[in-house]
Amino acid sequence: MATKPTEPVTILSLRKLSLGTTETQIKEPKMFTVEDAVETIGFGRFHIALFLIMGSTGVVEAMEIMLIAVVSPVIRCEWQLENWQVALVTTMVFFGYMVFSILFGLLADRYGRWKILLISFLWGAYFSLLTSFAPSYIWFVFLRTMVGCGVSGHSQGLIIKTEFLPTKYRGYMLPLSQVFWLAGSLLIIGLASVIIPTIGWRWLIRVASIPGIILIMAFKFIPESARFNVSTGNTPAALATLERIAKMNRAVMPEGKLVEPVLEKRGRFADLLDAKYLRTTLQIWVIWLGISFAYYGVILASAELLERDLVCGSKSDSEVVVTQGNSEEGQSPCHCHLFAPSDYQTMIISTVGEIALNPLNILGINFLGRRLSLSITMGCTALFFLLLNICTSSAGLIGFLFVLRALVAANFNTIYIYTAEVYPTTMRALGMGTSGSLCRIGAMVAPFISQVLMSASILGALCLFSSVCVICAISAFTLPIETKGRALQQIK
DSSP, X not given: OTTTTHHHHHHHHHHHHHHHHHHHHHHSOOEEOHHHHHHHHOSOHHHHHHHHHHHTHHHHHHHHHHHHHHHHHXXXXXXXXXXXXXXXXXXXXXXXXHHHHHHHHHHHHHHOHHHHHHHHXXXXXXXXXXXXXXXXXXXXXXXXXXXXXXXXXXXXXHHHHHHHSOHHHHHHHHHHTHHHHHHHHHHHHHHHHHHTTTTOHHHHHHHHTHHHHHHHHHGGGSOOOHHHHHHTTOHHHHHHHHHHHHHHHTOOOOSSEEOOOOOSOOSOHHHHTSTTTHHHHHHHHXXXXXXXXXXXXXXXXXXXXXXXXXXXXXXXXXXXXXXXXXXXXXXXXXXXXXXXXXXXXHHHHHHHGGGTTHXXXXXXXXXXXXXXXXXXXXXXXXXXXXXXXXXXXXXXXXXXXXXXXXXXXXXXXXXXHHHHHXXXXXXXXXHHHHHHHHHHHHHHHHHHIIIIIHXXXXXXXXXXXXXXHHHHHHHHHTOSOOOTTOOOOSOO
């Protein structure tokens, strides 16, 4: 009988405990992260503006890089340059790019992507304009090196795009950025075909600086990365940015409070070589170096094949001979193989190839994954480098160059996306910066293979390009992390 009264007490205690738990759950505030907000807001008008403005950084970068390919025949003639001197111009541009790419990556992870992007554009536009007044070859090389330093910061535009895009759109929108690089390449070739024969290469450089100056004024419409702001503890700025995006997209913000850990350790080189990322980092560096070597090798080889008629085909009618000194003195002939209109047309056609594989590239990235897609396109690049040695007609040469440009552009698309996705926010800009820096070693070597070795042995140069691509294909296939469908990581 004594045990019966205890039963109501037990029930009452359980009820109180249950009610107390419910009240505690109700009082807990809701929280969300930047990743939650980006996914909830989704894709909209803000991202279209982001795509157009940040994507246009590719137009400026392409114009500055491709400028050397179209100006090389003219400066070779004007300053009577040897092959190695022409190659050195391109090499020094990429040397400046290599050095400052790491520096800008470190600064961007510590002080912000937007600030570094603005500084790099101001730097690049200033020295590009100065180049048009270069009085000698030495000054030309120095000033183009400074331009390369500025251009190295343009990759921050891609990082800003990546950090604002929802996961499922990254694999579609980022490859489409290749359209802007194509536009810049076509624009500089088109301008060169009109300006160089009429008013000279110096005016070409001045006109080519205009898009970069215009774009600087459009940067004010794009905010600093919200992911970067929360990593530095500036949560109010990140929240304001996300609310602005939600308003532009006519979407709703997640309920609750924006909460992210403050990350004191950001932009440290040692993190790239941490045990978790060591293998990934080393393989990414190999791939970036090889892709850049192949990409700029194709561009410069195209110019060499057209300018100097190194393969069988119709010889250009544009060869002229310039002599130095008076007729009574010893003359030093300088054979100038200037581009004919047909050569500019060939360059335009091969350049258009850069978007020929874009639809297949996007499908491969999103369905096969980043690693397998990159491995396949690198393998095909190796094959087509060897096919370039086949003695063929002018149309055949254009066809091979067209496909090669398509393949090397697809390689760049994929590795850009993979690198931006595989690293966390604390080291994303540094990871991209160091990769971009290492890849410039390939770009620095490419001119001496395309413009010097190719003169002695076409087969030797093409086999070297092909072998590097095979190594990159193997490295891509064995990458330890697949980023397809994975959310961007905030911390390592």
